[in-house]
Amino acid sequence: MEWEGAGQGKNHRVTPILTGVIPPLCTPLTPAGEVDRRSLAALVERTLSAGAAAVFALGSSGEAALLDDAQRRTVLATVVEAVAGRVPVLAGVIDMSTARVLAHARAAAALGADAVVVTAPFYVTPHPDETAAHFRRVREGAGLPVVGYDIPSSVHTKLDARTVLALAEDGTLAGLKDSSGDLNALRRLLVALRERGLHGTFSVLTGSEPAADAALLAGAHGIVPGLGNVDPDGYVRLYEHARAGRWTEAAAEQDRLAALFALTGAGDPAVMGGASSALGGFKAALHLLGVIDCPATAAPLAPLPDSAVATVRRILQETGLL
């Protein structure tokens, strides 16, 4: 268990720091498009059995952007209940601006989340100083630790190192989930955190599924892999190898997971967006593995056709999961 106070009910604090594997949970849906609480609880259970150090509900892998507020509340309540205090629950509060994020954050706090995960503002393109002010206001108003969520593919700005360091230094951010894919920048950030004595108190989590070993080698504290919904055991093995300095073994596990990651590309880009393919691939795999009851994704994502599901099945077989 990597989170101090885990197992002690609602006294979790992001101190010392989050480490380990923290899957960003998919949100199983019923054929009618409602949150499938049973499947979600099963997914939580499988994740914790594999050794997840925490879970992240309502992230991008959780289709948070596609769920309305009632669905979001259902997801978070279900996850908090299923986790039952065994590990911390991080809650995504994805929205465009300060007031909207604060509304989600208050709801998350009320539902028992241990921390909120917050992106830069979007729709309106912010200046870095406006992004910093955004995080500060959310931290003040949320009543929970805040993890920064760097995901330029969705919000179209990158959190720059200067901003992140300032927010780490003044305690606004407890950590960073890096989904930018920019490992050069991540490495430089980790070096700068060490130079400032912040590496021990600020949690750096990578969302780079095919190169998590690299982030750990660079000093990242944990992994938040969407693909960890499909193969949590693999990411836990990878993490344990890395923590023990068995880098060759970590890389071999990473190679297998990088091959598995091909399931995110099963959908044809000529007829669907990348999210339809990736999130549809995760859910098709979870369905094929018997974890969730229905592989549906939320509108406006396009469903994976049978041929793509067959590709997912083949990849699961080739990588030893099926």
Next chain:
Amino acid sequence: MEWEGAGQGKNHRVTPILTGVIPPLCTPLTPAGEVDRRSLAALVERTLSAGAAAVFALGSSGEAALLDDAQRRTVLATVVEAVAGRVPVLAGVIDMSTARVLAHARAAAALGADAVVVTAPFYVTPHPDETAAHFRRVREGAGLPVVGYDIPSSVHTKLDARTVLALAEDGTLAGLKDSSGDLNALRRLLVALRERGLHGTFSVLTGSEPAADAALLAGAHGIVPGLGNVDPDGYVRLYEHARAGRWTEAAAEQDRLAALFALTGAGDPAVMGGASSALGGFKAALHLLGVIDCPATAAPLAPLPDSAVATVRRILQETGLL
């Protein structure tokens, strides 16, 4: 009056089509950050006095992305009440995905909006076919006419002509608000609408404040200018000149308005984002002109410093508004 049935209370329909000047209303705020209903009503009144054919609440100029749901409802209720059936009220329902937009659309319908204005999905990057499906689901569920909102600077995809034409042809969209700035594409769309016999039933509205005359020359039906908050009379004059074929006079008015548009650049890009400068500029102008009580914008936008307000004042003077 350009909207059939205007003045007949709640029986407005986007038929035949929206034309004329339709200001995307700013949302005046109090110093405490709440919606200033009095100032908003005054802004509506000034806009209608100038001859606006309709109003558009909760657009990008209205800081919709920055308001929480309660604030959005307050804005729309205030505008509907102030307009009192004299012209149609369009309501922006800006959000990331189908379920979230539908929630806003139902709220807008309940509050008395005459149509909703809907962007492509964002955060999750959609395929054009997914965008089309999004519009279709919103149209089915909203119970109101839907105007497409093409604003790639905010949502990071452009509505392509093929998609817009299909949605015009099958009646999903009643019109398009084009804030893409791409007048080449707009011209080609208008030509294609004419070729398909759709120009008379599908309303094309330009958001290009400095080149609205060009869009009208190309056959656009109306103008939705953020700058029309500041100078609604100018845009109404421009529109009337264009409608009467007085293109040289229209261009001269446009030139003056293009000079006025410089107030959107009063803020220093080294310390604030473009939205802070533009929306702050609109509000500073409205405050200097005595229309609204307080020039504040919503978080995370940075406030205009005094030097920028002085620039706004100078531009208002040079263009004859102050």
Next chain:
Amino acid sequence: MEWEGAGQGKNHRVTPILTGVIPPLCTPLTPAGEVDRRSLAALVERTLSAGAAAVFALGSSGEAALLDDAQRRTVLATVVEAVAGRVPVLAGVIDMSTARVLAHARAAAALGADAVVVTAPFYVTPHPDETAAHFRRVREGAGLPVVGYDIPSSVHTKLDARTVLALAEDGTLAGLKDSSGDLNALRRLLVALRERGLHGTFSVLTGSEPAADAALLAGAHGIVPGLGNVDPDGYVRLYEHARAGRWTEAAAEQDRLAALFALTGAGDPAVMGGASSALGGFKAALHLLGVIDCPATAAPLAPLPDSAVATVRRILQETGLL
């Protein structure tokens, strides 16, 4: 004739200023990929017969980026010889950086060009001040008037108004070819040029084929339409209507040309780039019209398949050219 001194041999100067229709000449190639001098001379002749005020060799429509230095020299020599002093010859000197552009500019001067057309540096992304310094060095070293070429789709930076105005004011640039498609920015630039008293001495030329009427309404001095290779008469009519204030007629002609512009989209984007489709479309049309002997484009562009050529033929027929 719009260029002072035209017809007086090598004494052309970009003063007072370039106006009118200035086609960016396609570069006909032989099946073996060499410059087809005969076809190029025929294209020049057809262009001048239609009333072109100048010609622009080695622009983007001329596939300059795809020709090696020897081919570029052949093109320019052929054009200068074919024009024979009847109108000014502008020469594109497209390359990544100052030293490389200067080498092309000296070659162009030696071959008898009247002005060079210069983009911002590319490959290395420049700061605006570096771009300004680039234009100043080229102006000093070239010995010819310099027209700025704003084409962000190719060079991935936009010439901002502040830079262009400074270069207009100090005489570095004699004009601007705007291929940015940003008519909002163009309008604001034209207003700013008027405010500074530069509108009479700095030539603004639009490359926006489907919205050239709009640019002229805004005060642009001329048109540099790639589509003018295919229908020079149409653009000359459009220009003359605009010059005479017959805006409705100009817009009607523009509508026809915007429909014709659809030939640039005949190629399937699933199998070829936009340039292959657009430049292939121009050349297919010129071949179908009997102006050039072979529709081939240069490597690495993909050739238009027969089905796309059939589309081009249909569009030519529908718009009255075939």
Next chain:
Amino acid sequence: MEWEGAGQGKNHRVTPILTGVIPPLCTPLTPAGEVDRRSLAALVERTLSAGAAAVFALGSSGEAALLDDAQRRTVLATVVEAVAGRVPVLAGVIDMSTARVLAHARAAAALGADAVVVTAPFYVTPHPDETAAHFRRVREGAGLPVVGYDIPSSVHTKLDARTVLALAEDGTLAGLKDSSGDLNALRRLLVALRERGLHGTFSVLTGSEPAADAALLAGAHGIVPGLGNVDPDGYVRLYEHARAGRWTEAAAEQDRLAALFALTGAGDPAVMGGASSALGGFKAALHLLGVIDCPATAAPLAPLPDSAVATVRRILQETGLL
């Protein structure tokens, strides 16, 4: 020595494959802007003394985009002479299109290069199939092995895995220099190369200076670090640690080099482009270290001000190089 046949004069072949540290050599210039052959030879010598396995002339770090053809030839001739057959010499042949690249490639072959390094076409945005055709034509015409150069920050397209794998499989490309910074994609490519049995014959070289250890952990064969001009010994140590499986030591060396990499940010982005800062930083460091005589960069890059040079000096001191 990592290149078969090294030391045997002109019989180098990119077989089996390139491995090790391959610095992309800076191009020292005189104050007058000419190639400083003496300093360039000194830089080569220092690089080889440190244990470079090959050198890469005329890459992005070598300001190839900023040099005219004569300067490029001088650079390559100088490097070939200075290397004197001790290691392979790779030559960048950076240009927009097939014909232009082929002209450079023939010049490079004539001057004694062992391989050419080729980007995707740029200025004209290519379809991936056009990019593949480009590489095939260059391979056929160049008479030298071709290394693909993936540098989307300069050419604005990324070489996708499907294209690279096809070109690896049919022997068009001997290897890839990855300057995309996308280590997720690189990892997936390496896994795919292994799956296809190509990992032993296709050389993958990373240009990611702050995360080279990660690329090596993922299976990359070598490093092409611009920063290796400044600290070739550091990168050789990093490479040797990695090769021996001493990953913790490799990461520690990488951390030091990542801190050193901060010298690329010494220039103020408010007044200069990123290339001016990065390449100016490399050259300022080489000048402070006494390797080259003059830190000048080529137009249109802006020179580093004294304050930035002082920053470079401080960073060199902090990282133990000065």
